[in-house]
Amino acid sequence: MATTTLAPTSAPAARAPGFSRPTVTAVLTWTVAGLFAAVLLAVLISVIVTALSTSWGGTWLPSGYTLSWFRHAWDTPGLANSIAVTFEVAIADVAIALLVGVPAGYVVARKKFPGRNAIMLFALLPVILPPLTYAVQLAALMYRLGIGGTLLSVVLVNLVPILPLVILITVPFVEQISPDVEQAAKVFGADNLRLFTRVLVPLLTPGIVAAGVLSLVRVLGSFELTFFVSGATTQTLVVTIFGALSDPGGPPAALTAAMTVFYMAIALLGLVISLRFANPAHTLAQPARRTL
Amino acid sequence: MTEPPAPERIPRQPLRHRLAERGVDYSLLLLVPAVVVIAGLFLYPFLYGISISVQPQSGGGAFANYTNFFTDPYQAGAIVKTLRLALPVALVSVGLAAPLAYRCRRDFRGRKLVTLVVMLPITFGSILIAQGMPRVFSPYGWVNLLFKAVGLPQVNLLYNYWGTFIAAVLTALPLVFLLLMGIFGGIDRSLEHAAATLGAGRAARFWRIILPLAAPGLLTTFMLACVEAFAIFPSAILVGQPDNQTHVLTIPIYQAASQNSDYTQASAIAVVLTVIELLILGLAVLVRGRLFRGPATGGKG
Incomplete structure (x- = not known):
């Protein structure tokens, strides 16, 4: 090291x-x-x-190794379900956040209009404030609306930190594209739709991928928001793991660890893909300075 | 947005044109879905939380939830316990991450690897950290085995203040590092080169050029880390002592909401938590205004 x-x-x-x-x-x-x-x-x-251990006392390494915990974990009622829920929530949230957030980020980056600063502030707050400041109120609201515990509520709740993140990441990428490019496309007769699909989306692809993967990573690890709103069948992997860990009479440590390894594999995949496309230090720290 | 009938003799621009001059046109419609989502799922729940917090489930006047919280020394003591955890966590995270981020501000060969290691805890989240900590820090864990091997006394770093402290630093430090790497990296090299040309040594360049330029960023990062550590939750339960040493503000929120199903009480405590966090952020903005606010990037031309 x-x-x-x-x-x-x-x-x-x-x-x-x-x-x-x-x-x-x-x-x-x-x-x-x-x-x-x-x-x-x-x-x-x-x-x-x-x-991977059969049993592990107070020694440096366990006394024996086995792969059976992974099969046990897979057979544990609820685990396969929560993996499925995790993927459904992650895919739905990232898709919605990109569809809603990228156009919004484009407008915020290109236009000066009354209320722009307010929008930027309210986009920043959910990213800055830790989830527990609003998780309980949001859960209470979801139960009040009668959708508490459903998959819909889990998706909606997790959208809160993701969407602003997409907007904040999109803005500097839009600022990098010269407005001349758009005007040239218009001169050559592109209407708004074609401008968007043929010019802007291809040029914005790195930004869209960066935003998508960073928010994917964030949804996968999001615990507090899901924890308060999810029901028995709509738990994501982290919530299931927390339940197993915090229950003193819960499953053996090795079984929970095997569940966690599934989660680690999924999250690591997301992380490696995200580092392929984005430098998190840039996207997180200095969005305004990344002009041409 | 139809053209209004011109009321005066002086011909006025159509409303649409006048609005377009101020930046209001149809392209703003692209903002509508995002505004609806943020307003409906972030702002409204905040207001909803405040409104239910003054309608106590157990009765007893509008502010019963707040008086319940503040008159119970055990509950209200959570504020002090949270501060005692969050401030050192933020201080240690910034203190450890700043020198490292300063050295990593330029591109170097191992940068991707360093970034990968640093991103691991952010991706995996505090639950996974809390899950792995017993094997490392418990009385029979790797740290104590190592200490025993080299003849140091046993340390108790789990299921107390230090367990949560370590877990919080492990999750906060990477975020702080990434933010600071961007802040140090955003300072233009030419400023440093200019100082070097004028005869400033390495130490002088750091103390007289880099640090003043980075100070606002350092302060903001410290406050963000503080706010983040303020709402520490899973590791306070899993590797802390949630009924005593790490009875932080999130624990009564969790107990009220999940165990007593009293969302009005939980919202009241969450409001208290939010107010303290906003105070911290407001303080950061206030102090920041007194620091250097010029450009940290040199002219390009």
Whole structure:
């Protein structure tokens, strides 16, 4: 671990001979980074090892290994259902958020109109405020409307943080497209529909993919919002796992860990795809500065 | 939007044109679905929550839910416990992430890998972190086995304040790191180069150029981390001591809503939580206004 994390500090040495000696702060920084990464990976790996273990006492590694927990987990009533629910909710939410959010992001990026700042503020708030500030009220409202516990309510509730995220990610990508391109298309006779489908959507594809995958990752891990509104048959994977973990008489640790490995596989897939297309540091931190 | 009959002798532009001059035209219709969703599912529930919080399920006057909460020292003490958790978590996260983000502000070979590791906890969420922590931090876990091997005393880092603290830092630090990486990366290199040309050493460049430019971003990030840690929930239950040391504000919300099915009481506490969070964010905006607010990017031309 230490060798890989130390590598970047030695990189500038080749370019600038004056900076060759690693400073105390550099060593300290990378040691802390290495420790953090080690703890984080240990936490994640321990779940995988638990899922593979027959029994594990107070030793470094379990006494035996087995794959049977995965079959047990798959046969556990509710797990297959919650995987299905997770996918249904994720796909529905990402689709709705993109359909609604990308056009909205386009208008916000291109136009100055009264109320634009208010819209930006209210798009920012659900992203900034942690879900628990509004999860309970939203759940109460869903039950009041008579759709509490249904799949519809789970989809609606999870839309709240996703849609603003899509808008916020779309804006800088639209700003990168020169308005000249649109005007050229109009000069050549494109109507609004063709402008949108033939010019804007192809140019915006990287932004749409980035927004889609980042919100997919967020829906998959979203716990609080789903937790308060979901019913027995509409739990997503994280909610099922939380239920198993918080119940003292619940399933054995290895069985829960096996469920979690299913979840990790799904989430990791989303993460790897998202890093292929987007740099989260850019999309999260400095949307306004990414102009041409 | 039809043309209004011209009432005066001076010919006026049609309403449509006048509105278009101020930026109002048919393209704004594209905004309608998004506005409906945000208003209906975010703003309205907030107001709905406030309105049901003053209609207590158990009776006893409009503000019974609030007086119940504030007069019970155990419940109201949750505010202090939350602050005692959220502030150190935000401080430690920013303190650990800032030097690292500063070093990662430029592209380097391992950047994708670092980003991947950092994104793991964001993707997996606090539940997975809380699930893996016992094997690492419990009395028989890896950390204590390591401590025993090198002759250090056993540490108790689970099912108490420290369990939730570690879980919160593990989830907050990556987010802070990503935000700060963008903030440090957004500072134009030419400013640093100019300072170097004028004879500023590495330390001087950091303290006199980078830090003042990054200060507003650092402050905002600290406040965001603080707000995020304020509503910590699953790890307070799973690796904390929810009835005592980590009885944070979200626990009474959860108990009222899920265990007592009293959404009016739960909403009242959630309103208290929101007000405190908005105060923190407002403070950030206020202090930010007093810091440097010029461009952090140099001229391109």
